[in-house]
Amino acid sequence: MDEGVMKTYARADEVFVDGHGARLIDSTGREFLDFLAGIAVSALGHGHQGLASSLRDQVGKVVHLSNLFRHPYTEQVATRLCAHAGMAAAFFTNSGTEAMECALKLARKAMHVRGEKHRTSFVAVEGGFHGRTMGALSLTWSEKYRKPFAPLMDVTWVPPDDVQALERAVAEKQPCAVVYEPIQGEGGIRALAPAFLRAARDLCTRTGTVLVHDEVQCGCGRTGTFLAAQQVGVQPDVVVLAKPIAAGLPMGACLANAAFADTFEKGEHGSTFAGGPLVCRAALVFLDELDRGLLANVQARGEELRAGLVAIGRELPIVREVRGTGLMLGLRLWHSATEFQKALYKAGVITNCTAGDVIRIVPPFVITSAEIAQGLRIMQQTLATFPQTRELGAAVSPKS
Numbered sequence: 001m002d003e004g005v006m007k008t009y010a011r012a013d014e015v016f017v018d019g020h021g022a023r024l025i026d027s028t029g030r031e032f033l034d035f036l037a038g039i040a041v042s043a044l045g046h047g048h049q050g051l052a053s054s055l056r057d058q059v060g061k062v063v064h065l066s067n068l069f070r071h072p073y074t075e076q077v078a079t080r081l082c083a084h085a086g087m088a089a090a091f092f093t094n095s096g097t098e099a100m101e102c103a104l105k106l107a108r109k110a111m112h113v114r115g116e117k118h119r120t121s122f123v124a125v126e127g128g129f130h131g132r133t134m135g136a137l138s139l140t141w142s143e144k145y146r147k148p149f150a151p152l153m154d155v156t157w158v159p160p161d162d163v164q165a166l167e168r169a170v171a172e173k174q175p176c177a178v179v180y181e182p183i184q185g186e187g188g189i190r191a192l193a194p195a196f197l198r199a200a201r202d203l204c205t206r207t208g209t210v211l212v213h214d215e216v217q218c219g220c221g222r223t224g225t226f227l228a229a230q231q232v233g234v235q236p237d238v239v240v241l242a243k244p245i246a247a248g249l250p251m252g253a254c255l256a257n258a259a260f261a262d263t264f265e266k267g268e269h270g271s272t273f274a275g276g277p278l279v280c281r282a283a284l285v286f287l288d289e290l291d292r293g294l295l296a297n298v299q300a301r302g303e304e305l306r307a308g309l310v311a312i313g314r315e316l317p318i319v320r321e322v323r324g325t326g327l328m329l330g331l332r333l334w335h336s337a338t339e340f341q342k343a344l345y346k347a348g349v350i351t352n353c354t355a356g357d358v359i360r361i362v363p364p365f366v367i368t369s370a371e372i373a374q375g376l377r378i379m380q381q382t383l384a385t386f387p388q389t390r391e392l393g394a395a396v397s398p399k400s
């Protein structure tokens, strides 16, 4: 297993060969409920017929062109994304990390344009995750990810929701950008306080700092609105998107408002593959589904799921907290969630464990009520097999 592959992933043994909607099927024919969607990606689920026929059509025409030539779909996807996000222009990438790199370069360049070349550092929020390339990694909080790759860029960290620390950091460091996830994903489905987001917006406006929202995980409709920060009424200067944007194909985007849309000159940023015709066709299928009302399903199913998790939490003392909104939810336990995640997987529900004690639940946007009910039933039954200890950090496994 994993022969010839660098050992960067801890992979499950099953080999998945098929899927439909929120269900995945392994090579033995066993069906799993997919409450993870390839880490918050497969918004349209598996085996989506509209996606399949659009991609078949495009594969038979032009798969790749490079950005030296035009195809009909770049501007369509860009303008529709910008309309949803209240932005002016998009730069396409192949991943969330690359979209973050684009935002970081844009913020530095904006300071050059303004003649404030000393403003090169960044302010980020503890617990954040922004990717693993040198730039994005610099802003990623977990030391485990950063330490072996030092030295990285100059980043000042502030605790989540600490407005005073944010003000101090911006005053002392005069950074080019403040960067955070409105809802931290890897950080344990942790929403930053609306007051913190508003204060950051106000501070960045007053100090001419670029406000960058990383909505790679919480954006594109996952929380029930196109951007999570729209629920708080905060508009950043730059927003970074990826994961569900092309329904499972690799696409990211860095969107900038009118003030920053023309920051890059020709040749100052680029990508061979990004924004090609195939991924753009996929993104159009996703955007069409959003326009047909997919967010109503995210909201309704999200409420069912949340209510079910809260009910489980009332019954089982091992549950510490239910976090998140829409279809971005976290079930926080009083101790490590790893064993529970493994038991759930054995019972046929795919989730993952984040921030140590949180089960991350980020299913496809097309999930049905029946699938939510089935998943909740399995979660309740599985969790009930664990000792209901509230002892922090206790090592627990299912009662045999």
Ligand SMILES: Cc1ncc(COP(=O)(O)O)c(C=O)c1O
Binding pocket: 039, 095, 096, 097, 098, 100, 129, 130, 131, 132, 181, 185, 186, 214, 215, 216, 217, 218, 242, 243
């Ligand atoms: C908030 C956030 N930013 C950036 C990234 C990096 O995205 P990618 O893995 O597509 O490069 C992730 C990935 O999980 C993420 O959750």
